[in-house]
Amino acid sequence: MSRADHMDVAAYALGVLDQQDTERFEEHLATCWACAAELETMVPVVGLLSGIDGETMTALEQTRTDPALLDRTLVAVRLHRRRTRVRRLLATAAAVVVFGGLSGVGVAGLRGGGDGERIPQAEPTLTTPVTGPPADPTSDPGDPGTGGNEQEGEKHNATDPATGVKTTMWVASKEYGTKIDLQLTRLPGPRTCRLVVIRKNATSEVVSTWSVPGGGYGTSTNQLPLELSASTSAGLPDIEKIQVQSVDVNGIASPLVTVADL
Template sequence: MTQEQHFDVAAYALGVLDQRDAERFEDHLIDCPACAIELESLLPVVDILSDVDADALVATEQSRRDGLMLKSMIGEVKRERRRANSRRLYSLAAAVVVFAMLSIGALFAGGKWLGTEPASPGTNQQAATKSTKSIDPLPLADGGIGIGGTPLPGKVLTATDARTGVTAAVGYEPKDFGTQVSFMVSNVKGKDGPLLCELVAVPVKGQEQVLSTWVVGEKGWGTAAAREVPGLVGVTSLAPEDIAHVIVRAVDPKTGEKQNLVRVP
């Protein structure tokens, strides 16, 4: 970066730099907030100059020679302004984007985002910023333990079906909108292809609700061929105390026939 490049702002704004110097200045502009700010302040001046009546202005000049030079300069500004205006604006926009990205990076580096202060030592940051109005991602460390030691939010219940061998862990967490139901299902085997499943909430009173649907691949979930057990989330308008139990079902995509895999509790 050279001192001369700082002096090129006005010439660049007027569009009188040649292509080589203009490109050199644009490279400098990306890394120089001072020049970007100065360029932005000069753009209205350039717009005013382009609208000046050169002939009327020259008539007021005492010196014919000076008047001809001024007329030539204003004419050049008008011609170059149309060619360079878009280029200047794109360069200025690029500089603004770079500075914005750097500012965002500084916010992250300082541990602040939208006014959230870094957690003090020993504080669970997730628990400190939790809201009962939103769905929490999995896993969370302030609930019970699900399958394989994975934590689930809220009150966690587990069950294994003796007939199918399927195990499910379900966490109930009260929310403003009802209940978030976080769950994990293990030892689910695909039969002749992907298996369509659904999680159903059975209320103490009223009709059952389908909270979530998903597909288990041919290798299954929590099996010898596929040991991973994903954590899923469903929601219901029911309060936790209004849910009698939940059921994991397999659904035949062709016939619609349903089979209960496990009930919790």
């Protein structure tokens, strides 16, 4: 019984022997308990070794007489397996990238943790530009209501022929009395001013005081008007006139502009 007969166990298990060698090995197997036992232990791994072709087995057979061939064969097999693994890893990574780019975000957003409940997704919000009401082309640029809230009450315009001071005044009747909004221009400075309400019963009330800087208001030096608001407990029907007065260092008041057509 030759040594080659014992070496054919793996080749027989993989089915790579030709018909003549297969018949010869089966005759040997019937009388060799050692090969029979070896063949039985190889059965579980036959599936793993089935990928090895006949040429590889022939090369392995030849290595028993050529150690150098064994080394070259092992190197070639390792290189082939390494290249195969690399190609599989690259293919898998590419598939993951493509799949993740197409559906990963959508799938991840559909379900929560382990409860399988659907997570509501935020929808994109479309922003609508918000614009204010169009400006009134007929508005007076000097009107303090321009570009802001409209003034409340009856509007009165007055210009003093002696001082040249000009005012626009809005007077509104309130439960507590009267509300007064006014704008002053052509008001030189520096000076101290006050707003006085003169009732029809000849009594008066100072409802506001302020200082005017050297450039004044609504002048060539300072074109911005002076705007202010005040209130009085006097009812609108009880008011005869509203007057802006200038007060000197001695406390003497003199009228700058008066609104009397209330």
